[in-house]
Amino acid sequence: MSLKSKIIELFTRKEKISTGGGDKAIQKQVAMGKLPARERLKVLLDPNSFHETDLFVEHKCEEFGMDKKQLPADGVITGIGSVHNRPVSVFAQDFTVAGGSLGLMHARKITKVMDHAVRMGIPLIGINDSGGARIQEGVNSLAGYGEIFYRNTMASGIVPQISVILGPCAGGAVYSPALTDFVFVVDKISKMFITGPEVIKTVLGEEISMEDLGGARVQTEITGNAHFYAESEMECFEQIKRLLSFIPWSNREKAPLVTPKMPRAQFDVERIIPAETTKPYDIRDVIKSICDDSDFLEIQEKWAANIVIGFARLNGETVGIIGNQPLVLAGVLDVDSSDKAARFIRYCDAFNIPLVTLVDLPGYLPGVDQEHAGVIRHGAKILYAYSEATVPKLTVILRKAYGGGYIAMCSRHLGADFVFAWPTAEIAVMGPEGAANIIFRGEIAAAKDPDTVRKQKVQEYTEKFANPYVAASNGHVDSVINPYETRDALIYALKASANKLETRPNKKHGIPPF
Amino acid sequence: MNDNNKDLEKIVVDDTVYMTKLTPKFAERKAYAPRDPKKIYAVIPGVILDITVNKGQRVKQDQSILVFEAMKMRNTIKAPFDGTIKSVKKSKGERVAKGELLLEFE
Structure with a gap:
């Protein structure tokens, strides 16, 4: 055989496998509103940047007639491509090949690009579109999942791991996305659950659609399992x-610097913040009044909306922002918002992203449901995450910072490097009404006109303690600043923290209240 | 902001009333009701395989009162205390959802 004919043979072989499950299966995929696996990689990656690995891998299963079945690329496309001209490790399950089912070789292809990502310090992006375990391969299929989960865990905190759910992702398979940092879902396409509607119906007699059980909205609004919701696959990519533009490629580096831009003028603090502390405003407007180009990438927007988390830039440098949201549940901390913030803080800390905390909360949410849901254990996560973090920690107290909420929101006491407060800040053990009712209980009860006395005492307490100056006089606040100087203060603090070095006693790992 | 105040609700923390929006989870939360030990509820969805007591029957603590199949497991439900059966709400073979009342003591 001549060299030329060998090259032709190579191309023929490649082309045959590259068609995946064939035209008919691809048409079916498209009819479901889904892009074929190879198209997805094309949209995600820079043009012509994809270098495929393991195209010729075949399954080794001989049971149930599988020895006669050829599965192109074993149902998953793997390799290296680039996004923003920087390399990324990718895999995309191909639903047109045996329903994207996962067998041992399919899994080995995935673990190969995972190992590569960790070794090279580049992100891993996995596109999930699979019916689940390849039943014919039995326990070997489970072995494959296990090997992926193990690597997800090992890679955690070393390289960013992104899961894109573009089809079903059910049973044990969902635990790979669950172990990764960011999960993307698309309306009507993504389906995530441990046990599907059919099992639930036969075992429990409860009827529910796939969409209502584990669709994109459910995962982004009710469970908090997913971080980003999109209407279409194109929007998802x-x-x-956009997320990749904010984050570093591994824990060995810092996020890429971009040219600084001033915030847009329409976000004016004086118009955003109401005078009364019991009136709400949208904390995202404050974030936009501070950050570069008023460009804020919010994460988990619809879940636990009483806390806002996301990435923004200050003077070109990426920061992770955590802000209480007075617009929702008065910005209280509760089970879900603590979980949400704690995980994000740990992400930022792992990837050298400074933390900016904006504080305005009345405390932890009272209620039987919260206590019984374990708000003690969950609320502790945020304390743990802030205390543990060694990246620069900058805190701005805007209005209320009461009680346990004050301590939890990256106070000086949990190791904040810089604590700023606005003149509107009220840093106190609790709100004036509650405090006056306790401290002056006897006096109020004994008074001829308890209401007048109560009002008087509340007024007294407010004047004396509902301000930033008591905390500032104790050094818990470094400086009380003009709200219009917030951006400048944060940029100066960030510059001053550039070489921050904080060492901790050596240990295998801590035991966070998971 | 003041234009949006129409869809705001009240929430009380430490005697202070705050105006704010509610999360769906908070809006749909159920008020706490203390558990009535005389009422036996299904703690998991399943099927009633057998009911071994009748209305008006006196039973001893730990006596089997019904057999309940859930998650492919047969669970024997026992009387939590000595007492008399006030009413049986379900019948043999019936499928029940989580939280349904199965039986009541006097």
Whole structure:
């Protein structure tokens, strides 16, 4: 055989496998509103940047007639491509090949690009579209999942791991996305659950649709399992690229610097913040009044909306922002918002992203449901995450910072490097009404006109303690600043923290209240 | 902000009333009601395989009162205390959802 004919043979072989499950299966995929696996990689990656690995891998299963079945690329496309001209490790399950089912070789292809990502210090992006375990391969299929989960865990905190759910992702398979940092879902396409509607119906007699059980909305609004919601696959890939513009490629580096831009003028603090502390405003407007180009990438927007988390830039440098949201549940901390913030803080800390905390909360949410849901254990996560973090920690107290909420929101006492407060800040053990009712209980009860006395005492307490100056006089606040100087103060603090070095006693790992 | 105040609700923390929006989870939360030990509820969805007591029957603590199949397991439900059966709400073979009342003591 001549060299030329050998090259032709190579191309023939490649082309045959590259068609995946064939035209008919691909048409079916498209009819479901889904892009074929190879198209997805094309949209995600820079043009012509994809270098495929393991195209010729075949399954080794001989049971149930599988020895006669050829599964192109074993149902998953793997390799290296680039996003923003920087390399990324990718895999995309191909639903047109045996329903994207996962067998041992399919899994080995995935673990190969995972190992590569960790070794090279580049992100891992996995596109999930699979019916689940390849039943014919039995326990070997389970072995494959296990090997992926193990690597997800090992890679955690070393390289960013992104899961894109573009089809079913059910049973044990969902635990790979669950172990990764960011999960992207698309309306009507993503389906995530441990046990599907059919099992639930036969075992429990409860009827529910796939969409209502584990669709994109459920995962982004009710469970908090997913971080980003998109209406279409195209929008989803744009979101991924936007996220990648903010984060470093591994824990060995810092996020890429971009040209600084001033915030847009329409976000004016004086118009955003109401005078009364019991009136709400949208904390995202404050974030936009501070950050570069008023450009804020919010994460988990619809879940536990009483806390806002996301990435923004200050003077070109990426920061992770955590802000209480007075617009929702008065910005209280509760089970879900603590979980949400704690995980994000740990992400930022792992990837050298400074933390900016904006504080305005009345405390932890009272209620039987919260206590019984374990708000003690969950609320402790945020304390743990802030205390543990060694990246620069900058805190701005805008209005209320009461009680346990004050301590939890990256106070000086949990190791904040810089604590700023606005003149509107009220840093106190609790709100004036509650405090006056306790401290002056006897006096109020004994008074002829308890209401007048109560009002008087509340007024007294407010004047004396509902301000930033008591905390400032104790050094718990470094400086009380003009709200209009917030951006400048944070940028100066960030510059001053550039060489921050904080060492901790050596240990295997801590035991966070998971 | 003041234009949006129409859809705001009240929430009380430490005697202070705050105006704010509610999360769906908070809006749909159920008020706490203390558990009535005389009422036996299904703690998991399943099927009633057998009911071994009748209305008006006196039973001893730990006596089997019904057999309940859930998650492919047969669970024997026992009387939590000595007492008399006030009413049986379900019948043999019936499928019940989580939280349904199965039986009541006097």
